[in-house]
Amino acid sequence: MSRIRLIQLGSSCLSKANFQNICSSGFKAPAARGLQVPADPTRRQRPDLLYSRLELELRAHDPAVLDSYVTFLQQAARHLGVTTGKLWEPPRHYQRLSLLKSVHIFAKHKVQYEARTYFRVLELLRLTGSTADTYLEYTQRMLPEGIAMKVSRHARESLPEHLSQRPDQSESDGKSA
Amino acid sequence: MDVEPDRLIASVLRIAPPEPPCRPIHLTAACSKVSSGRYKVTRSKNKPLTYEQANPPHYLFVRKGFNSFNTSNLKDGVRPSESAMEDMFIRKFISGTWHNMFLSEVIIKRQLNMIRISGIVVRNILPRKMYFLIGYTEEMLTNWLQCPVKLELQTTDSREDVVFKYI
Numbered sequence: 647m648s649r650i651r652l653i654q655l656g657s658s659c660l661s662k663a664n665f666q667n668i669c670s671s672g673f674k675a676p677a678a679r680g681l682q683v684p685a686d687p688t689r690r691q692r693p694d695l696l697y698s699r700l701e702l703e704l705r706a707h708d709p710a711v712l713d714s715y716v717t718f719l720q721q722a723a724r725h726l727g728v729t730t731g732k733l734w735e736p737p738r739h740y741q742r743l744s745l746l747k748s749v750h751i752f753a754k755h756k757v758q759y760e761a762r763t764y765f766r767v768l769e770l771l772r773l774t775g776s777t778a779d780t781y782l783e784y785t786q787r788m789l790p791e792g793i794a795m796k797v798s799r800h801a802r803e804s805l806p807e808h809l810s811q812r813p814d815q816s817e818s819d820g821k822s823a
Numbered sequence: 824m825d826v827e828p829d830r831l832i833a834s835v836l837r838i839a840p841p842e843p844p845c846r847p848i849h850l851t852a853a854c855s856k857v858s859s860g861r862y863k864v865t866r867s868k869n870k871p872l873t874y875e876q877a878n879p880p881h882y883l884f885v886r887k888g889f890n891s892f893n894t895s896n897l898k899d900g901v902r903p904s905e906s907a908m909e910d911m912f913i914r915k916f917i918s919g920t921w922h923n924m925f926l927s928e929v930i931i932k933r934q935l936n937m938i939r940i941s942g943i944v945v946r947n948i949l950p951r952k953m954y955f956l957i958g959y960t961e962e963m964l965t966n967w968l969q970c971p972v973k974l975e976l977q978t979t980d981s982r983e984d985v986v987f988k989y990i
Contacts, residue, residue: 763898789934790934
């Protein structure tokens with residue numbers, strides 16, 4: 647819980663002025679206390695985006711941590727009723743550097759470093775926008791340190807107006823002639 | 824016969840049996856002069872080493888873990904140099920603020936926009952002073968690094984708790 651509170655605070659520290667305000671506020675409506683106001687259900691909202699699939703690409707230095715996080719992702723999907731597609735492992739990538747060992751001269755003596763990146767891609771199928779946002783918010787807050795996630799969303803849209811209607815007859819006659 | 828004829832003859836004539844054919848190669852210099860991350864053995868064998876110090880760097884990811892966890896060095900990772908400089912700064916700051924109190928290495932974990940600093944600290948000052956140091960460290964680092972910094976320390980009574988061996 648403390649983790650979530652920290653993100654909401656951001657990098658600002660509690661200054662003296664803020665502290666005094668909070669102490670003297672007493673009972674106030676949620677908005678004035680700085681908390682988010684719940685969405686008004688009577689207000690018209692934009693229709694939800696529909697995603698045919700969501701691809702989560704995970705990268706990490708440690709394959710064991712990656713595997714355990716993927717297990718957590720699959721469990722979370724099961725609990726939230728999200729359909730999982732395939733899970734596959736793209737080939738790992740090793741970055742190797744051969745650098746000079748010494749600060750000055752001695753070019754015959756080198757030291758070698760290696761940075762290993764392991765990948766996993768998990769596919770989630772047929773989600774609504776709100777489900778996707780909820781699932782991603784939950785899983786991204788629980789991301790372990792050292793794991794990076796890249797999300798590719800594939801949304802379904804209705805055909806745009808200029809493509810769904812036939813062009814004017816006069817325009818097409820002029821072009822053909 | 825069940826014994827090779829060469830070996831039989833060698834055993835009768837009392838000479839060394841011929842070695843099986845192989846061509847070994849030197850993978851390192853004849854005397855490896857690598858001395859990074861290694862501590863010199865003392866005569867009196869009373870120099871304490873933690874587990875981290877006792878294992879040389881080639882045991883990283885085998886017997887040793889890392890001290891810094893971030894995504895900046897992954898493939899297509901962002902800001903690797905800035906993260907490294909920030910880590911160096913944090914370690915210098917902590918070693919200067921907590922005088923000889925950190926028994927382990929300073930572990931730095933980056934999660935979302937937060938930095939979590941862990942370590943084992945010896946309880947040689949009053950709890951009140953320790954709380955002040957924690958707050959001071961968190962406040963100063965938050966201001967300088969412009970992101971939430973949280974200290975997650977573990978304390979212990981004696982310095983012998985972290986000693987792995989004496990050399």
